[in-house]
Amino acid sequence: MSTLASQAVKTAGKTILASTIAKRFTDEIQLATSKLPKPPKLVGLLANGDPAAKSYADYTGKTSKSLGFDYELRQVDKEALEEEIYKCNEDDSVNGMIVYFPVYGDHQDQYLQQCVSLDKDVEGLNFKYVSNMYHNIRYMDEKHEKKSIVPCTPLALVKILEYLGIYNPLLNYGDRLYGKTVTIVNRSEIVGRPLAALLANDGATVYSADVNNIQLYERGDGLTLKKHRVVECSKTLEECAKSSDVIVTGVPSASYKFPTEYVKRGAVVVNFSFEKNFADDVKQKASLYVPSTGKVTIAMLLRNLLRLMENSKKGEKDQA
Amino acid sequence: MSTLASQAVKTAGKTILASTIAKRFTDEIQLATSKLPKPPKLVGLLANGDPAAKSYADYTGKTSKSLGFDYELRQVDKEALEEEIYKCNEDDSVNGMIVYFPVYGDHQDQYLQQCVSLDKDVEGLNFKYVSNMYHNIRYMDEKHEKKSIVPCTPLALVKILEYLGIYNPLLNYGDRLYGKTVTIVNRSEIVGRPLAALLANDGATVYSADVNNIQLYERGDGLTLKKHRVVECSKTLEECAKSSDVIVTGVPSASYKFPTEYVKRGAVVVNFSFEKNFADDVKQKASLYVPSTGKVTIAMLLRNLLRLMENSKKGEKDQA
Known part of the structure; x- marks a missing residue:
């Protein structure tokens, strides 16, 4: 059979697009944000001057806005990135942040990632989250009320x-x-x-x-x-x-x-x-x-943000 | 590790009982029979004098009655079986029949099975049904209205x-x-x-x-x-x-x-x-x-009976 002929044969296999798979999650996310008093705020930190990273950051922004989030892209110098991360950590109006890597492209990037506080790490790359994942620990607390965050990809x-x-x-x-x-x-x-x-x-x-x-x-x-x-x-x-x-x-x-x-x-x-x-x-x-x-990855990132907000609400209750 | 100790380890495997799997079908069957003007009639033909077959026949009877069928067990001599099958074929009050095999335990059993008319073969053992199954033909008609019967086990x-x-x-x-x-x-x-x-x-x-x-x-x-x-x-x-x-x-x-x-x-x-x-x-x-x-097999047998009744209703419409 020639290659052309064999390509003409209809096979049973199917192609499934990420958009189809993401739909359930984006619907859930949109419903959840619609019930919140105000749009959750996600900050993107871009410090690498890479046009590809910029276009990815813009795409994240477009998706998150369409699902009811407030998205702010901050472009900073590499040297100012660490300080900007800490500013976001301390800013109560910021619910989550993404740092677009690579920045330095070496171990310093891992260090910078760990600067993101546990409460705002939508990508789930904090050592605590990663270690929970490797050890199959699925909750942050003994009462099993706060779910651990899983790295989004x-x-x-x-x-x-x-x-x-x-x-x-x-x-x-x-x-x-x-x-x-x-x-x-x-x-x-x-x-x-x-x-x-x-x-x-x-x-x-x-x-x-x-x-x-x-x-x-x-x-x-x-x-x-x-x-x-x-x-x-x-x-x-x-x-x-x-x-x-x-x-x-x-x-x-x-x-x-x-x-x-x-x-x-x-x-x-x-x-x-x-x-x-x-x-x-x-x-x-x-x-x-x-x-x-x-x-689907972007949907997970926004889903993680909502989970972080739930976790911190539960944390407040515990302290009250 | 000793055998006893290894048996004490909890594994992830699960045992799933046939009754659990059958439930969805028995529920559907019960609903379907409850909507019919009268209970469909299933006849069991027992000609082998085997106590094990008798107890299986009784079990079929008990299940079918509990799901809204009228079940009649007829015990006949081997020599009278063929005539009894034809009697059932011609009796409009009989909607389906089961012949409990083995009777002769040889090719004569296959012959006897083929005596059961297409319209009443709840076990799906008629050559037409078996041949449709082997050839992946899923309907009895070109309009794809009447589904073929699949052997029940x-x-x-x-x-x-x-x-x-x-x-x-x-x-x-x-x-x-x-x-x-x-x-x-x-x-x-x-x-x-x-x-x-x-x-x-x-x-x-x-x-x-x-x-x-x-x-x-x-x-x-x-x-x-x-x-x-x-x-x-x-x-x-x-x-x-x-x-x-x-x-x-x-x-x-x-x-x-x-x-x-x-x-x-x-x-x-x-x-x-x-x-x-x-x-x-x-x-x-x-x-x-x-x-x-x-x-699950008994559930399929009763499901086949309901399908045969639907097929014959569609057949009547076509002729009208």
Whole structure:
């Protein structure tokens, strides 16, 4: 069969857009903000002079305004960023902030991120939140009233996998990926590694691949471990992918393509990179294909902001 | 760790009872019969003098009466069975019938089954229905008004897998098992082989195992085949099972146990045999375990009866 002829064959696979998946959350967010006495205020801090970051910041602003938030973009010099973060921390009229990274592009960025107070960290990148996530601690308090914040891009991917039917609601909350195998091509500190941990904590067998090696994240047979363990894995990417129900890619390269022949027939594939990590012929093999995820990430960021406001209201009650 | 200690560890797996799964259907059936001018009549024909068959017939009777049907058990001699079937075919007051097999235990039973008219075959074992199922033909007419009847035990297993979340509703109707791998240990004409065909027609990759060999039922990459094809398979049962999301057993032997070590971590396991085909320790490996399926099968049988009545009503309209 020629390539042209084979492309003409209608396959059972479907492309699912991030906007479709985000809709439920944006509807919920809009309803929630409509009930508040005034629009919650989100501040974006841009200090890198990068036009791409500026356009992303503008897009965040447009979305958040359309969902009932007050958004203010502050452009500051790199040197003034830390002080600006503290100003926002102390300003009661600011409910949440986003810092557009990279700024320095090195460890100083991690330091700056930690300057954002716990109460205003809509991205969920504070060490406390990240550590809670790795240790499968889902609440901030012993009474289980304040939910911990989950980093927004990994959280978006969890919500996407829920939408795609990968989580099984018959299993207990926290175990609903039991039986699913996932390969993640990306092990960044911002997305890939926390995502592997989150999915393994929810019961999945996760292969985490980067350029150096493959690691296995898992909770063991019967999910008897309370949180995931990480073990070195001697399998190849091909072996991992071919046994995976879900493949998630986040490779920041325009030339990289995940090999379609590694995709198991009917697997679910999701790309969170800004580049297109899957070739078009992936639709011949995958059952569900999500080509990008940004719109769900922004929804999660705004959802986190609302949760932070709820948490701080509960905190006030406790002190009263 | 000692066996006792390991049994004390709480696993994430759950046992799901057939009664829980059947509830939705029995509720629907009860509602439907309550709206009819009189209870539909189901006749059971028992000709084998087997006390086990008698007790199954009594159980069918009890269930159908509780759901608003009129059930009549007729015990006849083997030699009188064929005549009794034709009597039921011609009796307008009879809406459906079940023949309790085995009667002769050989090909004559298949002949007798075909004597049941299409309009009253609640078990869906008429050649027309079975052939429609194998060829993925879902309607009896070109206008797609009359749905074909599906053999009740395979249909029950489909409904069970739907309940367990194995079908993905994001995919098109008819493709919803795309990406799922299933091993079925049983290739009887009544359950195992039709079930393999049904699941493969719905998009699954199915390994069908019996004592002789393993066959692969599938619709190919992208499900480009309209109905499944069957190919010989050189894999072992262990290899098939270890790559399977779902394992279905139906081995009629009290001593047979499916090896727990073949079950993939978090797989879904379902036993339709009257014997217990999984050992207790399967709960250490499986995410969802359905130990028996009979109650769902009876629900499907009564559902088929209601569908036959609808089909014949539509038939009358067409002739009018």
